[in-house]
Amino acid sequence: MIAITRQTSLFAATLLLFTTLATVARLYINPFPAEVSLSKFMPQLWQAAISVLMLFATAIVVNRTAVKMGIFGGFGTLPMSLFGFIGCGVLISPNLTTASAAALIVGLGTMYLIRSFAKFGQKEGVFIGSLLLSVATIVYPPCIVFGGALVLSIFAAPFNIRQTILALVGYALPIATISYIYWYCGGEITDVVFSLLQIITSNNYTIPLKPIPIFTIATTLIIIILLLCGMAMGIRYRYTQLIAVRKSYAMEIIMLFCGIGALFIPCCDITILPVIAVHAAVVCAFAIDKMSQKSANYLYGALLLLVIMHLVFY
Numbered sequence: 332m333i334a335i336t337r338q339t340s341l342f343a344a345t346l347l348l349f350t351t352l353a354t355v356a357r358l359y360i361n362p363f364p365a366e367v368s369l370s371k372f373m374p375q376l377w378q379a380a381i382s383v384l385m386l387f388a389t390a391i392v393v394n395r396t397a398v399k400m401g402i403f404g405g406f407g408t409l410p411m412s413l414f415g416f417i418g419c420g421v422l423i424s425p426n427l428t429t430a431s432a433a434a435l436i437v438g439l440g441t442m443y444l445i446r447s448f449a450k451f452g453q454k455e456g457v458f459i460g461s462l463l464l465s466v467a468t469i470v471y472p473p474c475i476v477f478g479g480a481l482v483l484s485i486f487a488a489p490f491n492i493r494q495t496i497l498a499l500v501g502y503a504l505p506i507a508t509i510s511y512i513y514w515y516c517g518g519e520i521t522d523v524v525f526s527l528l529q530i531i532t533s534n535n536y537t538i539p540l541k542p543i544p545i546f547t548i549a550t551t552l553i554i555i556i557l558l559l560c561g562m563a564m565g566i567r568y569r570y571t572q573l574i575a576v577r578k579s580y581a582m583e584i585i586m587l588f589c590g591i592g593a594l595f596i597p598c599c600d601i602t603i604l605p606v607i608a609v610h611a612a613v614v615c616a617f618a619i620d621k622m623s624q625k626s627a628n629y630l631y632g633a634l635l636l637l638v639i640m641h642l643v644f645y
Contacts, residue, residue: 343408346635347390350415351383353642354423363544366425366601374427382427385435386605390414390612392438396445397613400579402572402620409616417615418608420638421550422601433471434605440464440477441586441609444484447494448578457494461501467606469505472531473599474606478502480589484582534597546641553634558587558611561618568621580617586610 358366359373374382394411424430440463447456461481467474481502485495506523514520565580572580587610593599619627 340408340411343394343411344387346412347387347415348383350412350638351386351419354419355379355383355427357642358423358425358427362425363422363547366422373425378428382431385428385431386415386418389418389431389435389438389605389609392435392442393609393612396438396442397616399442400445400583400613401576402580402613402617407616407620409619410612413615414608414612416550416634416638417554417611418605420634420641421547421554422604424600424602424604426602429471430602430605433467433474433602434609436463436467436470437474437477437586437606438609440467441582444481445579445582448575448582454494454497457490458497458501461498462504465502465505468527469509471602471606472527473593473596473603475527475531476589476593476596477586480582480586483585531596531598544641546637550634550637550641553630553637554611554615557615557618557630557634560622561614561616564618564621565614580613583610583613587614 362373390411393414394408397410398407418434440460443456443460443463445456447453447460464474464477464481467477481498484490485498490498506527510520510523513523562584565584569577587607590603590607590610593603593606619631622630
């Protein structure tokens, strides 16, 4: 039996490209009610092309982060295809550019933060990672939840005093810079922060509960099962991993919970799904990697089949 966790880079990239292109095509041809209710206007073709490229780049970043974390027994490309399944296989937002840009920025920010765990006292990764998470908030305000993940990581890592200061400065810098520019142009220096808070607390979107395609429910259930298995496997194998690997995986779990928590923010919608997929792909890949080969193939095959049926039959 072929080990699904050792799929080649070409196979994973082809599967990812197929998933993203097919999902974008479905969005134009036959969108779901939850997608149409978000926006009646579909993105321009050039916007869709740029979004697909950003999603592809995000998947590469996610896969590189997982490999550098050392959670796999060898080189694996599983997170790349899983990112496509989770980020695009359930629902996709007509705000493709915003969704893909936020996912890419959060993915890069996570990569830099996790890089700081591998080397004690590493400063550049902490600063750049924090700065990118702040930029993600500007691009898509519900990403403000990752500021909470940053605070939790300061205590969980733990960071030293210098790293903590750099993390806080890096996170505050983008918003402070925009506030200063706005003040220099004649506005109030606090207007940017208040406007951001107003956007976050506004409730302009409600996901329709009916009709929900059966394959949407089934795909979501498989993903939830994999996430729960990934968390359980993390607890089970925590003492068999290096300290840096445990910290990195704990960071992914924290970011995942914060991403899911963003769904409860009033202004949040399905645009957040590719952002959640950045961390969910790593956790699901870890679960599949630690399962028996037979169970891993069955679960991965079921997820792949459901995603394909979800794209075709509606």
